[in-house]
Amino acid sequence: MNYFSSNFKLGILGGGQLGKMLLFDTRKFDIQTYVLDPSEEAPCKIACNHFFQGDLMDFETVYNFGKQVDVLTFEIELVNLEALEKLENEGKKVYPSPKTLKLIQNKGIQKNFYLEHNIPTAPAKTFKNLKKLVVEIVESKLEMPFVWKCTEFGYDGNGVKIIRSLQDVENLPNVECIAEEMVPFKNELAVIVCRNPSGEIKTYPVVEMEFHPEANQVEYVICPARIDEKVAEKARAIALEVSKKFNHVGLLAVEMFQTQDDEILVNEVAPRPHNSGHYSIEASYTSQFENHLRAILDLPLGNTDSKVAGIMVNLSGAEGFSGDVIYENIETILGWNGVTPHIYGKKQTRPFRKMGHVTIVNEDINVARKIAEDVKNTIRVISK
Known part of the structure; x- marks a missing residue:
């Protein structure tokens, strides 16, 4: 396939700084780009060929965007997996594959993947919500300190906290999370x-x-x-x-x-x-x-x-x-x-x-x- 100075269309889900820096190279190679991002002021907007504003977690938005391009990639993991799976099943090239993304998007699933495949990693336990984690702290079933991580929507240091006492969990969200053993x-x-x-x-x-x-x-x-x-x-x-x-x-x-x-x-x-x-x-x-x-x-x-x-x-x-x-x-x-x-x-x-x-x-x-x-x-x- 001819990618350069052609009708080939590369789709990028997410229009933040990672996408903006990727666009430096698409412009260097004269590859046509389509970008989808929720923000009207996304950094990618100034450098792509076509910009679309929309919710990355909305099935119809992601699916309809993906139908317009030849290859689809992303610069953020928080995208609608079902839409990517449907696009891939219809023959659209999606890289990385939604099969890969499904194992990574949720940190609990990702952690279990390492444990199941004998990849060296710190021991951890997944909890459906914060309340269940608190019960194990109260019952002294969790050794402190440990690292608390929400399984989804964490980024740039958000969604991670070291827990040294029961008081440290007071203002955390009541969401699915993992308690990971502290690694010296x-x-x-x-x-x-x-x-x-x-x-x-x-x-x-x-x-x-x-x-x-x-x-x-x-x-x-x-x-x-x-x-x-x-x-x-x-x-x-x-x-x-x-x-x-x-x-x-x-x-x-x-x-x-x-x-x-x-x-x-x-x-x-x-x-x-x-x-x-x-x-x-x-x-x-x-x-x-x-x-x-x-x-x-x-x-x-x-x-x-x-x-x-x-x-x-x-x-x-x-x-x-x-x-x-x-x-x-x-x-x-x-x-x-x-x-x-x-x-x-x-x-x-x-x-x-x-x-x-x-x-x-x-x-x-x-x-x-x-x-x-x-x-x-x-x-x-x-x-x-």
């Missing part, structure tokens, strides 16, 4: 696996993630991870095994814990471009976004190696500020070598909302990490 870990790592329908598969280098202690949100992504090569090899091998079990097409970001004993435990996966791969736009031979595009179109995959050490800094809304966004001191960092800001196009900021990121590239990972901290301390995402 050295590092949080991630590996992005790329796979096309023909079976070609590649992995990006292992990255190290540093999280904001309050927001439970990634602050820094460091590539390559500052870990022993044997640990890195183990992480990539486990990521490949996870990819094989899910039988996905496109990207699969596998988030992992490195324990004190250098074991690797799988935390969660995302079947799409991921925050842990943003560094690849500047630091890799082929960015995660271009490789996602290559994969879902069954084209040869690009080189996933890094050209240079890269660190990504998330730009999140500062505490105490909501409203029309201002990127304070951004002019300062534009004068620094190897520093590239990416602004997502969200007009309104609020505390901890992801508004952009900055990539730092340098031959020396330690120098890059120091510059990344300077960037973090210089820019503030505030409001008027």
Whole structure:
């Protein structure tokens, strides 16, 4: 099939920053794009060929949108599965497949999948609602502390909380959730696996993630991870095994814990471009976004190696500020070598909302990490 400068139509469910960055590569290859998103101000709107506003969880909206395109992908997991299944059954190419998405969309189902397939992961128990979890806490059947996660609709640190006492559950929603055993870990790592329908598969280098202690949100992504090569090899091998079990097409970001004993435990996966791969736009031979595009179109995959050490800094809304966004001191960092800001196009900021990121590239990972901290301390995402 001729994808380039043709009548071929690629559909993207979700019009946020991940879609916007994917559109950089569709425009580079002159691939026609259709985007569906609930927001009239979606970041993708300025870069796609055709934009549609609509509910991603509504069957008719997603189904009718999908009928217009040749290949359908998504940049967010919270989409109507039944519509995707019907489209696939009618012969529409949907990548990743709804079969894969069904195993990932609900964190309880995802966790059970790991346990059933002997994928190393922290022990956990699923509860139909918060009330049932509270009963087990009161009856001392759950050992604290543990990690509470809602099984659906969690994102960017929302829907996750460490529970150290009964009081910690007081303001949590009464929804299906899991209680996961706390893992004493050295590092949080991630590996992005790329796979096309023909079976070609590649992995990006292992990255190290540093999280904001309050927001439970990634602050820094460091590539390559500052870990022993044997640990890195183990992480990539486990990521490949996870990819094989899910039988996905496109990207699969596998988030992992490195324990004190250098074991690797799988935390969660995302079947799409991921925050842990943003560094690849500047630091890799082929960015995660271009490789996602290559994969879902069954084209040869690009080189996933890094050209240079890269660190990504998330730009999140500062505490105490909501409203029309201002990127304070951004002019300062534009004068620094190897520093590239990416602004997502969200007009309104609020505390901890992801508004952009900055990539730092340098031959020396330690120098890059120091510059990344300077960037973090210089820019503030505030409001008027």
